[in-house]
Amino acid sequence: MSVISLNAYRSYFDDERGLSDLGSYYASWFVGASRFPDNQWVVEDKTGQQIIRFDVAVAPNELLTDNEDLCYAVKLSAYLARAITHDRKTGGLLSGASQYKYVNNIINHVRWLRLQGVNHLSSVNDGVFAFFRDSIANPLYVRLNLEDRLREKLDELQGIPACLEQYKVFRSRVGHVEFNNNKLSEALGVSDRLLGSAGSPMVVMLTNFRQHNGFYIKNSIKDRYAGGSVKETAETSSQDSIRKELTSISKLYRQCQIFKDLFPVSQRIPEDYFQKNNINPQKISKNMGRAGERTRDIPQPIFFELMDRAIRWVVDYAEPLLELDSQALAQYEEYVSQVGRGGKEVHKVHYASKKMRFWLSKQLEWLDGHPGSPYPISGFTKDTSAKKFESVLPAEQIQNGHALRAQGLTYQEIGERLGVSKATAHNLITKGVAVSGASLNKCLYHLLPTACLLVIYCFTARRQFEVESLQAGCCVDTPNGPVIRMYSAKVYQEHEYFPVTKLVAKAVRVLEALTEPVRNGESQSLLTFPALGGGEINYWSSGKVNEFAEYVGVPDNEGTPWQFSEHQFRRFFAMMFFYKFESGDLATLSWHLRHTDFEMTAKYITDKDFRRAFEEIKAERIVSFAQSAANARTEALCGNMQKELGDFFSSFDAVSESRAEKMIGKVEEIGYILNFVPDGACFGQTPTLLERSKCLMDDAVQTSSACRGSCVGCPNLLGFETGISAEDVGLVLDPASSPMLKAFADRQGAHNV
Known part of the structure; x- marks a missing residue:
C-alpha cells in the first residue's frame, strides 16, 4: 500500500x-x-x-x-x-x-x-x-454511452435481489417505496439530472424498471413513459x-x-x-448542430384573448381567490378536527379533502360564466379528472342512483336495483357528478402567478431572467406613476428603475400577497409560494403558460402547444402598440413605457430582439390593412392607399399556405413604413412614396404636426372613416394622465360631437 x-x-x-x-x-x-x-x-x-x-x-x-x-x-x-x-x-x-x-x-x-x-x-x-x-x-448521454451502461446496470440489479434492496428508499410520510436515483447516478458516474432528462431513452428504461419492480412512479411520468419503447437513433444536438x-x-x-x-x-x-x-x-x-425550427408566431387574436384572460385573473379574480384562501384553510382545519383524536393523520387528511371538494364547489359561484374564471374549483390540494372519476363511477350509474334516491329508496335498495353493494350505492349518491377542474392550490400557486407573470412580461418587454428574479418591494409608486426595479441582464448588468403601468403594479402586489407567508430575511423572491398541503412551491415556468392557456380556453396551435418565449412577449408589446393604440411614433411609445425622456425609450428600440419584434408586427399590420382593402370590408377604409394595398394583396396566390409569409417578406422588401396620424395610417415615410406626400417639406414628412383633417386627400393616406377611437386608446391606459393622449382624446371627442 x-x-x-x-x-x-x-x-x-x-x-x-x-x-x-x-x-x-x-x-x-x-x-x-x-x-x-x-x-x-x-x-x-x-x-x-x-x-x-x-x-x-x-x-x-x-x-x-x-x-x-x-x-x-x-x-x-x-x-x-x-x-x-x-x-x-x-x-x-x-x-x-x-x-x-x-x-x-x-x-x-x-x-x-x-x-x-x-x-x-x-x-x-x-x-x-x-x-x-x-x-x-x-447528445451528452450518447457520448457518455449512458444508454448501454444503464441497461447493463439495471440487468445486474434485476439479477441480484440483494443489490436491488440497497436501492430502495421508503418514504414514511407518504408510504411509498421509491428507487434511489442518486445512488444509481453515482454508480454510473453521471448526474441524476442527466438520467432524468425528459424524452431520453434512460427515462423510458427507468420507468419500465420501476414499474416492473413495484417502485413508486408519479402518475405524470407513468402516463408518459410506462410501456414505451426506446428510440433507435438519437437526435443531433x-x-x-x-x-x-x-x-x-x-x-x-x-x-x-x-x-x-x-x-x-x-x-x-x-x-x-x-x-x-x-x-x-x-x-x-x-x-x-441541428438548426432550431422557427417558432410559429402566435396570431394577434389568440394572443389578445390570452392576455384578456390573464388581465381578468389579475384584476378581477385575484382578490376573491386570496380571500378564499384564508377561508378555505380555516374550513379545512375544522374538517380535520371533526375526525377526533383517535383518527390517523392520513385518514384525517383524506376525510377533510373529500369534504373540501364539496365545500369549494359552492364557492365563487358569482364567477360562473365569466371568461376564463376559476369557477368551479374542484378540490383543495388535488385536481380532479372526470375521465378518472367515471372509470370508477360510471356517469349512467350515478344518474340512475340519484333518480332512485329521489324516489325515497334506501342505499341498500338502490344497490340491489343497480347490482352493486350498499357502499357503492352510497358513493354513487354522495360523490357528486364527474367534473374536471383545478384545485384551489393550483389556482392560487400555478394559474394566478402565471397570469401575473404574463402581465409583467408583456407590459414591460423584459427578459425571462429579469422578470423571474423580481423581489418583494420592487414596485414603487411615484408622483409620475409606478416604477419597477428590475435587473438589466444584457447591457447594464445592474438594477434599474423602469416606468410601468398600474396593471403591472397590480400584478406585482398580487405576487407579494401570495408569497408573503414564506418570505423571510434570507429570501424575498416573488416566485416561492406556500403549498396548501404544507411546504413550499418553487415556481418553474416551463409549460405553465400553455397550462394556463388550456385552462382559460385559449385555442392551441392545431393540437400542439404554442411556444411562448421572450420574443413572443415582445411581439405582444408591439401588437398593443400597433393594433390597439394605432400610434406608431416614438413619442407614444415613450409614453406607453412611462419613460420620462426618449433616451429611456431608446433602450427598448435599439435592442435587436425587441426591434425585430416591432418590424414583424408592423409588417403584419400592413398586410392586415391590405387584406381589409382587398376584401368586402372596405367601408371603414378610404383614400388612395386603399386601392394600392388592395392590389398588393390580390397579387398573391389566394390558395398558397405561405401567403402571409410571402406578403410580409414583400412588405419588408418594398420597405413600407407605417405611421399613424389622426386621419388614419400614413405611408409617407416609405422611400418610394416619399415625394408624393402632401406634407413633404425639406425632404421630410411632417407627421408630428398632423391633425384631424390635415391629411385628407394625401396619396399616402389609408384613411379611417371613423378616425382613431379614443376608446381604443384608453383600453389599458388612462389618456388623462398623458397630455399628448389627452389632447388627442379631446380632439376626437370634439370631432364626434
Whole structure:
C-alpha cells in the first residue's frame, strides 16, 4: 500500500512556492462562509444565489473530490472564469448562473475524458481532442454511452435481489417505496439530472424498471413513459447546446495556457487544441448542430384573448381567490378536527379533502360564466379528472342512483336495483357528478402567478431572467406613476428603475400577497409560494403558460402547444402598440413605457430582439390593412392607399399556405413604413412614396404636426372613416394622465360631437 497519496503527488515533488494561494482569497461573489477549498460553493450576483457542487460523480463510484488535483483544476477554472470579468477572451463570466452552467459543462467534459481512459487533463492529446471534436454533435448521454451502461446496470440489479434492496428508499410520510436515483447516478458516474432528462431513452428504461419492480412512479411520468419503447437513433444536438458547451470547454483550454503555472502539473492541458485546430464554437455549432425550427408566431387574436384572460385573473379574480384562501384553510382545519383524536393523520387528511371538494364547489359561484374564471374549483390540494372519476363511477350509474334516491329508496335498495353493494350505492349518491377542474392550490400557486407573470412580461418587454428574479418591494409608486426595479441582464448588468403601468403594479402586489407567508430575511423572491398541503412551491415556468392557456380556453396551435418565449412577449408589446393604440411614433411609445425622456425609450428600440419584434408586427399590420382593402370590408377604409394595398394583396396566390409569409417578406422588401396620424395610417415615410406626400417639406414628412383633417386627400393616406377611437386608446391606459393622449382624446371627442 502506498504511503503517500499519488493523487496529491505534486505536494511532495513540485516546488509551489511561486504559486498563488487562491484558497486564501475571498471572492466578493462568495456567500457567507464559502471559500475556495470548499467542495460546495454558494455564489451570488445581484439577482440571487447558486449552489455549485464539486463532490459529484465523474466516473463509476468515483467523485471529483477523490482526485484532489483534478478537483483543484476545475475549481480554479471556475474561479478564474468568474474573477476575470474585464476580458471575455480569458473566460470572463458575469453572473452566478453562468458560473454554475460553466462548471457543469467542465465536469461533463471531465466525465467524457474519464470514459476514454484519460484520468488527468495533462493526458489530453491530438487524438483525444479529435475524437471529442468529431463526437460533439451527439447528445451528452450518447457520448457518455449512458444508454448501454444503464441497461447493463439495471440487468445486474434485476439479477441480484440483494443489490436491488440497497436501492430502495421508503418514504414514511407518504408510504411509498421509491428507487434511489442518486445512488444509481453515482454508480454510473453521471448526474441524476442527466438520467432524468425528459424524452431520453434512460427515462423510458427507468420507468419500465420501476414499474416492473413495484417502485413508486408519479402518475405524470407513468402516463408518459410506462410501456414505451426506446428510440433507435438519437437526435443531433442543437446548435445552441453545442455552442454553449464548446465555449465553456474552450475557456478551460485557454486558461491552461494563459495561467499555466497556477494549474497542478498533472492537470495542465499541453496545448490550446481549439486554437491549434482553428475551432470556433460558433462556426462548428452551425456546421454540426441541428438548426432550431422557427417558432410559429402566435396570431394577434389568440394572443389578445390570452392576455384578456390573464388581465381578468389579475384584476378581477385575484382578490376573491386570496380571500378564499384564508377561508378555505380555516374550513379545512375544522374538517380535520371533526375526525377526533383517535383518527390517523392520513385518514384525517383524506376525510377533510373529500369534504373540501364539496365545500369549494359552492364557492365563487358569482364567477360562473365569466371568461376564463376559476369557477368551479374542484378540490383543495388535488385536481380532479372526470375521465378518472367515471372509470370508477360510471356517469349512467350515478344518474340512475340519484333518480332512485329521489324516489325515497334506501342505499341498500338502490344497490340491489343497480347490482352493486350498499357502499357503492352510497358513493354513487354522495360523490357528486364527474367534473374536471383545478384545485384551489393550483389556482392560487400555478394559474394566478402565471397570469401575473404574463402581465409583467408583456407590459414591460423584459427578459425571462429579469422578470423571474423580481423581489418583494420592487414596485414603487411615484408622483409620475409606478416604477419597477428590475435587473438589466444584457447591457447594464445592474438594477434599474423602469416606468410601468398600474396593471403591472397590480400584478406585482398580487405576487407579494401570495408569497408573503414564506418570505423571510434570507429570501424575498416573488416566485416561492406556500403549498396548501404544507411546504413550499418553487415556481418553474416551463409549460405553465400553455397550462394556463388550456385552462382559460385559449385555442392551441392545431393540437400542439404554442411556444411562448421572450420574443413572443415582445411581439405582444408591439401588437398593443400597433393594433390597439394605432400610434406608431416614438413619442407614444415613450409614453406607453412611462419613460420620462426618449433616451429611456431608446433602450427598448435599439435592442435587436425587441426591434425585430416591432418590424414583424408592423409588417403584419400592413398586410392586415391590405387584406381589409382587398376584401368586402372596405367601408371603414378610404383614400388612395386603399386601392394600392388592395392590389398588393390580390397579387398573391389566394390558395398558397405561405401567403402571409410571402406578403410580409414583400412588405419588408418594398420597405413600407407605417405611421399613424389622426386621419388614419400614413405611408409617407416609405422611400418610394416619399415625394408624393402632401406634407413633404425639406425632404421630410411632417407627421408630428398632423391633425384631424390635415391629411385628407394625401396619396399616402389609408384613411379611417371613423378616425382613431379614443376608446381604443384608453383600453389599458388612462389618456388623462398623458397630455399628448389627452389632447388627442379631446380632439376626437370634439370631432364626434
